[in-house]
Amino acid sequence: xxxxxxxxxxxxxxxxxxLVQRLVAVLATMRSVWxxxxxxxxxxxxxxxxxxxxxxxxxxxxxxxxxxxxxxxADDPSQQLSRAARNHARRALQGLxxx
Numbered sequence: 001x002x003x004x005x006x007x008x009x010x011x012x013x014x015x016x017x018x019l020v021q022r023l024v025a026v027l028a029t030m031r032s033v034w035x036x037x038x039x040x041x042x043x044x045x046x047x048x049x050x051x052x053x054x055x056x057x058x059x060x061x062x063x064x065x066x067x068x069x070x071x072x073x074a075d076d077p078s079q080q081l082s083r084a085a086r087n088h089a090r091r092a093l094q095g096l097x098x099x
Contacts, residue, residue, distance in 0.1 A: 036076040040071075057085060
């Protein structure tokens with residue numbers, strides 16, 4: 001048997017995931033979906049706050065509505081909302097007008 005034939009044999013043999021690896025992948029996906037649903041539920045609660053409460057955490061009603069409207073029902077808008085709040089805080093510290 002030549003070296004080329006041995007290399008071909010090695011290429012054909014592919015490693016298969018074990019049952020434990022597949023279960024870990026499924027559990028990781030389920031945790032990710034659960035986290036996104038939990039964060040989406042919390043973000044929807046922000047829409048129920050009044051304008052003064054939203055301003056206290058660095059958000060405006062228009063931003064909350066825009067971000068919730070842009071994200072799908074299974075998406076996690078928490079990163080966008082926290083980024084918007086940080087931008088408001090940064091602008092306020094710099095003395096720039098905040099929406």
